[in-house]
Amino acid sequence: MTFTRRTLLAAVSAAMVAAPLAAEAQNLPRNMRMVIGSTSTGGDTYQNSAIVAEALAEKLGINIKVDAVGASEGFKALGRDKRGTTIMMFHDQSFLGNLYGVTGYADPFADYLVGPTVAINPGNAYLVPADSPYQSMEDIFAAAEAGTRVRVAIQPGGVSEIGFTAMKNAARVRAPGSEANIVAVNTGSQSDKNQAMWDDLADVINGSIQANEQFTQLDPSDEKAMRFVWITARPETLEQAPEAGMGGTTRADMLSYASPETSVTLDGSEDFTFDKEFFLLFNKDMDPEIITAIDTALTEIYSEGAIQERQKASFFIPDFLPSEEAREHLTKKRDTYKQVIDDITSGS
Template sequence: MKKILQSTTILMAAACALAPAAAYALDNPIRGNIRVVIGSKSTGGDTYQASSIIAEALAQKIDANIKVDAVGFSAAYQALGRVPTGNTLMIFHDQAYLGNLYGQKGYEDPFKEWTIGPSFATNPGNGYLVPKNSPYKNMDEILNAAGNGKTIRVAIQPGGVSEIGYTAMKNAVRLAYPGQEDNLVALNTGSQSDKNQALFDGLADVINGSVQANEQYTRLPADDQKAMNFVWLTAKASTIAKANPNGMGETSRDQLMQYASGLGVNIPMDAENNFTFDKEFYFLYNKRMSPEVIEFLDKALAEVFADGKVQETFKKSFFIPNFRTSAEAQKHFKEKRDSYAKIINNLHK
């Protein structure tokens, strides 16, 4: 009897000593490996980087194998639609609803087609770049050139954060040079690697990019084919101010602030306001995924952020931690969608 009691005590102590991740594994309603598909095909862009950071932190928290696949929005939506168990999750950003607002093929209304899950990061480094040897050194020169009859080719991915910035550029030309806005021409490409290649090949005068994906190219000498410079970051200056002071690579936050709307750059939206856009990342779930799984992931991600480590990882890569629960994120992004719907309609008038 004494040995039985001792064994029972040892087992109970071992159970109490379970690591938090092991305890989560016991309660995890998602059985097996988890695949996170993302709305980008590039493994060098900000979507993949942000997704990898949060996926690794979540995997450690719940003691699960999580793999991030850069498959692009169309394949990601198909994969997500096939699996309601939580074994396939999706990560995307504002393009999910912007693509729908722009009427792009394949972009259904995400608030009807999917369940919006937690947000986790903001990229204050979404922006636009030119070749380092470009005749245009800043946004004023680009907009004035278009206004004076020069064709300016802008590489974007249709229906997303790159297009809404491009739309804002066209509107700025229209305000200053009515009738000349069509001198800004969209060069429709795919993910970040495609936009970069368009610049390398001399097909684009301006490309959409990000601090995370493109800062490395701004360090190259001007005679390098891949060398480029930032000319505009779309985020609000107050958003960029929250980022890591060290910036990214060899470029500090203060150096990047010169490209912020309202500071070094002015992209008029109307007579009184400049255009700004904060790019945010969040999860999307299969509409049939159970409330139990949603609640489990909400709790796990909340604890990931409560631990405090993932925030530091995000900041090192120039992201701003930005956690909201599923319910909070749904409310926030619906309001943001409605706000930019009005802006898009106004910019297209």
């Protein structure tokens, strides 16, 4: 009998319903540790990892523990374990940290094996005080072109900085030289960035829909009130979010702050966009059968559909690509952002 891709997937799916993938048959360890690039057990990395780990553990019939050890320790743990008992969940910070030269960030594409993508957090955003004279990104670029210094609070070296780099790049493309007037205020956590705004040390801050939406709902007279000016996610990503959005900010509201309604140009013709994308990383010498088992299990999990509902309930956008497709996609993404960073660094 000849199997098409669809009938083969259906056959595998039926087998999965009958019983989880047996750990012995797949050469899998009974206990697996999923280290994450964050030390927080309340943040989006832990939350997303927990959803995926629970589904994978059930499907594979093994135990998977999420361990919030942070980026540096996570990479070390992954590099030490060739047996496949340690895998890692992280996001674009893994390669952005390397591109920005942050200590402890090796090239994940060279030193590890990039695995499947699982979800996007579409919430990366930039905000201004509610009483700011800047009503839009157009106002910000116009101010920089007119010689006004625009201070942007970021946490340097990754997801927080890439949007700032894109702002400088867009200013350079629009009016060469004006990028010098968009300056970084280097801070730490989200609370530090918020405080920089409230202390009038920053005109714009990097934030997120999840962390900052509450402040956009305050009365404009409140000293902590904020407004969104830019959400970096692709419109195709935001369109998959619940129509109600989050808090008092609907999906339609979010789309108005994203491309193409809000334009931060990449090269004068195309807009810069950035999705914060979560994916697995493996030790490059790990048994390929284990990776195949994880890819197969995730294919089944996402074909069943329950995980997507859990992710959307937590304001994640489901984004599964198996390892090979994910590597190709993320390599292109890395190369695009590398060019933007190199252009700003070189002043070209």
